[in-house]
Amino acid sequence: MLILLLILVPFIGGLASFLFGEKMAYAWAVFTSLLTLAIAGTAYYFYSQATHTTDLSFDCPWIESIGSTFSLSMSDGLSVLMIGLTGLLFPCVFISMQNKQPERKHVFYGLMLLAQAGLIGVFLAKDALLFYLFWEVALIPVYFLSSMYGGPNRIPVTFKFFVYTFVGSLVMLVALLIIYNHTPVHSFSWDAFVSVGRSLPEADQSWLFWMLFIAFAIKMPVFPFHTWQPDAYEQSATPVTVVLSAIMVKMGLFAVVRWLLPIIPLGSIHWMNVVLLLCIIGVVYASCMAMVQTNIKRLIAYSSIAHIGLMCAAIFSYSNNLLGVQGAYIQMFNHGINIMGLWILVSIVENRLGTQDLREMGGIAKIAPRFTIALVLISLANIALPLTNGFVGEFMMLNGLFNSISTYRMVFTIIAGLGVILSAVYTLGMIQKVAYGELNEKTASMKDLTMNEWIILLVIMGIILFLGFYPNALMLLVDTP
Amino acid sequence: MNAIVLSGIWGVVMMFAGLFLKSSKQIQWTALLGIIALLVVSILDYQAHSVQAQTYFGMMTIDVYTSWFSILITACCAMYLLIFHKDIAAVGKNEAEYFALIFFVMCGVYLLASYSNLLILFLGIEILSIPQYILAGSDKENIKSNEASLKYFLMGAFSTGLLLMGMTLIYGATGSFDITSEKFVGQFEQLSSMSSLSFVGILLLLISFGFKVSAAPLHLWTPDVYDGSPTAFTPFMATIVKVSVFVAFIRLFHFSFGNVSDAWQIAIASMIVLTLIIGNVTAVYQQSLKRMMAYSSIAQAGFMLFSIFAVNSTLAYKGILLYSVVYSLASIGVFAVIIKMKDYTYDGFNGLAKKQPVLAFTATVCLLSLVGIPLTGGFFAKYFVLSAVVEQGKYIWIVVFAVLMAAISAYYYFRVIRSMYFKTGEAAMHTEPTTWDKTLLILNAMIILLLGVLPSLVFG
Numbered sequence: 058m059l060i061l062l063l064i065l066v067p068f069i070g071g072l073a074s075f076l077f078g079e080k081m082a083y084a085w086a087v088f089t090s091l092l093t094l095a096i097a098g099t100a101y102y103f104y105s106q107a108t109h110t111t112d113l114s115f116d117c118p119w120i121e122s123i124g125s126t127f128s129l130s131m132s133d134g135l136s137v138l139m140i141g142l143t144g145l146l147f148p149c150v151f152i153s154m155q156n157k158q159p160e161r162k163h164v165f166y167g168l169m170l171l172a173q174a175g176l177i178g179v180f181l182a183k184d185a186l187l188f189y190l191f192w193e194v195a196l197i198p199v200y201f202l203s204s205m206y207g208g209p210n211r212i213p214v215t216f217k218f219f220v221y222t223f224v225g226s227l228v229m230l231v232a233l234l235i236i237y238n239h240t241p242v243h244s245f246s247w248d249a250f251v252s253v254g255r256s257l258p259e260a261d262q263s264w265l266f267w268m269l270f271i272a273f274a275i276k277m278p279v280f281p282f283h284t285w286q287p288d289a290y291e292q293s294a295t296p297v298t299v300v301l302s303a304i305m306v307k308m309g310l311f312a313v314v315r316w317l318l319p320i321i322p323l324g325s326i327h328w329m330n331v332v333l334l335l336c337i338i339g340v341v342y343a344s345c346m347a348m349v350q351t352n353i354k355r356l357i358a359y360s361s362i363a364h365i366g367l368m369c370a371a372i373f374s375y376s377n378n379l380l381g382v383q384g385a386y387i388q389m390f391n392h393g394i395n396i397m398g399l400w401i402l403v404s405i406v407e408n409r410l411g412t413q414d415l416r417e418m419g420g421i422a423k424i425a426p427r428f429t430i431a432l433v434l435i436s437l438a439n440i441a442l443p444l445t446n447g448f449v450g451e452f453m454m455l456n457g458l459f460n461s462i463s464t465y466r467m468v469f470t471i472i473a474g475l476g477v478i479l480s481a482v483y484t485l486g487m488i489q490k491v492a493y494g495e496l497n498e499k500t501a502s503m504k505d506l507t508m509n510e511w512i513i514l515l516v517i518m519g520i521i522l523f524l525g526f527y528p529n530a531l532m533l534l535v536d537t538p
Numbered sequence: 539m540n541a542i543v544l545s546g547i548w549g550v551v552m553m554f555a556g557l558f559l560k561s562s563k564q565i566q567w568t569a570l571l572g573i574i575a576l577l578v579v580s581i582l583d584y585q586a587h588s589v590q591a592q593t594y595f596g597m598m599t600i601d602v603y604t605s606w607f608s609i610l611i612t613a614c615c616a617m618y619l620l621i622f623h624k625d626i627a628a629v630g631k632n633e634a635e636y637f638a639l640i641f642f643v644m645c646g647v648y649l650l651a652s653y654s655n656l657l658i659l660f661l662g663i664e665i666l667s668i669p670q671y672i673l674a675g676s677d678k679e680n681i682k683s684n685e686a687s688l689k690y691f692l693m694g695a696f697s698t699g700l701l702l703m704g705m706t707l708i709y710g711a712t713g714s715f716d717i718t719s720e721k722f723v724g725q726f727e728q729l730s731s732m733s734s735l736s737f738v739g740i741l742l743l744l745i746s747f748g749f750k751v752s753a754a755p756l757h758l759w760t761p762d763v764y765d766g767s768p769t770a771f772t773p774f775m776a777t778i779v780k781v782s783v784f785v786a787f788i789r790l791f792h793f794s795f796g797n798v799s800d801a802w803q804i805a806i807a808s809m810i811v812l813t814l815i816i817g818n819v820t821a822v823y824q825q826s827l828k829r830m831m832a833y834s835s836i837a838q839a840g841f842m843l844f845s846i847f848a849v850n851s852t853l854a855y856k857g858i859l860l861y862s863v864v865y866s867l868a869s870i871g872v873f874a875v876i877i878k879m880k881d882y883t884y885d886g887f888n889g890l891a892k893k894q895p896v897l898a899f900t901a902t903v904c905l906l907s908l909v910g911i912p913l914t915g916g917f918f919a920k921y922f923v924l925s926a927v928v929e930q931g932k933y934i935w936i937v938v939f940a941v942l943m944a945a946i947s948a949y950y951y952f953r954v955i956r957s958m959y960f961k962t963g964e965a966a967m968h969t970e971p972t973t974w975d976k977t978l979l980i981l982n983a984m985i986i987l988l989l990g991v992l993p994s995l996v997f998g
């Protein structure tokens with residue numbers, strides 16, 4: 058039952074937020090998200106102690122006539138990590154927003170909580186139809202959020218994002234239906250899909266692969282399906298961008314691990330090199346784009362494409378020692394934490410200075426030391442410097458890529474390694490432009506972090522350093538793939 | 539059977555009500571009473587027939603499926619009348635007659651659901667169509683309404699002619715109108731022994747059917763008729779009438795012509811492709827919401843055609859039931875908001891969410907359902923009809939094509955949501971919704987959401 062609460066609490070909390078009205082909205086949202094975090098924490102505890110395992114899965118018949126069950130399960134380290142990330146992210150974002158509240162708060166927080174319910178559902182679903190349902194349901198609140206809050210150009214940009222992902226997921230639905238029809242006793246369960254998917258002939262797998270992969274690639278996004286992403290990140294309100302970039306894009310990676318590689322193994326190996334090539338192109342291309350951006354949100358958006366590209370490449374590396382996949386799991390969590398920290402910092406800069414343009418910033422280090430400490434540390438984690446959380450995952454991913462079964466593994470690893478260097482170039486460049494240099498009219502009046510922001514960023518920095526020193530905490534979770 | 543009788547009788551009652559009842563309120567209440575009675579009677583019919591199918595006069599066979607469909611469609615019609623009864627009465631002076639015509643249409647609907655003889659099919663189609671010609675032209679002083687009526691009548695008469703011609707040819711080949719008779723069944727056992735007369739007959743029936751459900755390339759009357767008719771009647775024509783024609787023809791094509799599906803499947807496939815592409819692409823370019831909904835009803839018919847295309851699949855039967863209910867309720871919900879507005883263009887909806895949050899919310903649920911977003915009934919409706927085709931193993935490409943068209947449909951449905959929620963404007967109202975209106979619309983939206991979680995509720 059515990060696992061059901063993970064979805065029900067934010068879902069009901071979100072619906073209630075619409076009814077409660079504006080006054081209560083903020084307190085209610087923080088309360089609900091903390092409650093969700095507490096449940097996620099309990100679930101993590103149960104999982105790590107291997108007790109109360111019945112609480113970590115839920116099954117009940119849903120639409121029996123077509124063999125679909127309402128089946129949720131928290132059965133592996135990856136779903137634990139993703140639930141942890143989702144649980145952690147929403148209270149952090151909410152608390153960091155205390156100073157600048159959006160208009161019509163109850164709508165904003167209600168939609169955010171509904172999005173959280175959908176996202177958690179994606180990470181828990183063990184039934185293909187249920188997975189598809191949550192996959193779409195998570196999108197709708199985000200569509201409304203991005204369209205209602207954000208930059209002047211937000212409506213068409215969000216619509217582009219919506220259409221991209223909607224087309225992808227519809228094609229995915231057809232692929233799921235085709236696999237479903239091959240199951241001997243028609244069933245949507247994950248186990249049935251895995252056993253029937255493996256036995257499909259390679260010719261079928263090779264086109265089913267693309268029907269599924271395109272949906273996931275659009276969500277991640279992998280080059281060349283990424284064109285919606287920088288615009289959407291730039292135009293959405295920053296709290297929404299956090300949800301998009303820290304969790305929603307992980308849905309794509311998660312879906313590859315859960316719903317593509319085990320179900321279409323031959324197809325995945327067949328197209329491995331193509332996918333790796335796209336990922337690596339994405340890493341280099343996005344890094345180069347990030348270097349020339351003058352808008353801070355676009356810069357981080359491109360940096361996100363580069364990181365996701367490397368994670369996707371590691372997942373597809375098929376290294377003999379599994380290091381690549383495990384590294385990607387760890388990085389999915391760590392990247393979520395780091396990018397959340399970066400976005401919170403960006404929203405602070407944006408709210409105080411009223412600009413996203415890097416050229417109008419500078420010198421903040423002199424007047425806002427706390428802010429600068431947080432910016433530097435989180436940026437270094439984004440570069441994956443040793444002793445920050447980013448390092449372990451990145452090291453394992455590159456190692457995995459190097460040990461890949463791909464014929465071109467050397468080339469891929471070297472070029473991907475280039476991406477690490479480039480990430481240092483643009484991230485350090487960003488620190489320099491924001492924090493150092495001379496103060497100007499706009500930045501001179503910048504206030505340092507308020508208490509609530511400082512607490513959230515301290516939590517994030519604490520996680521970064523803790524996992525940098527003691528990555529074993531994550532390694533234990535992903536050890537058994 | 540009792541529902542058929544009662545709907546006919548109540549039509550006559552309504553005509554007399556116009557003579558004896560002076561106040562419009564009383565007439566509306568009589569109509570509502572009638573539809574509730576009809577609902578009760580069809581539930582009783584269902585209980586009577588749930589054990590075993592019964593044949594009446596060798597003309598009609600009422601079985602579980604038929605009587606269950608009758609309940610569902612009556613419930614949809616009740617929802618339509620509850621939401622629109624005031625608007626129907628406001629169309630013109632002869633309000634009692636409009637309600638009478640609606641009850642006659644319902645009589646046709648029940649006949650179509652239960653025929654086992656081609657003559658009853660013809661009778662049903664005619665009883666269904668003729669009142670509609672009148673309803674389309676009921677706004678007598680409006681030239682567009684007159685045009686709609688005339689156009690509908692001329693084109694409808696033409697398609698009726700083709701229907702009769704098709705039946706005659708099939709009669710010539712089989713020597714029987716009874717679709718359960720040995721002669722009839724024997725003729726369509728396999729393609730090689732089928733006479734060429736039947737082949738042409740099937741195609742003519744198909745054309746006439748395509749006309750009635752506004753499948754391209756026989757859809758040209760639809761936008762003008764739906765746009766020109768009084769807004770109170772458009773949802774009735776686009777939903778309840780249209781889906782019952784589907785249920786009528788799915789019986790004929792699956793039970794009787796199922797074994798010779800090679801003869802007509804290609805024709806249906808090309809109809810599907812054309813309908814989806816013309817319906818969806820043209821809808822994108824509309825500026826008036828009423829016209830957009832007309833094209834949307836063409837596009838949705840394209841999806842419903844899949845249930846006919848997927849021969850002898852139980853999923854197809856379930857799918858068309860669910861699609862009928864969900865599509866009807868969703869369209870009714872959207873039209874209920876349209877009719878409250880002064881300006882039917884997209885710009886007329888700007889800022890509706892701030893002014894009337896309930897209307898905007900219920901319209902959004904209905905629109906999401908029409909797109910086919912999960913958690914609304916529309917998702918499972920599309921799911922069932924499409925998976926019926928996937929189940930057959932071939933023709934996957936047409937399913938992929940259909941989902942891409944569904945993505946196009948997202949464009950014009952979401953455009954309404956954009957106007958309502960993200961743009962600022964006046965959103966001038968024609969009539970202010972009462973609390974009762976809002977309650978009904980919320981109930982309607984809740985049913986759609988409920989069917990999005992538990993679609994098996996409509997399978998009976």
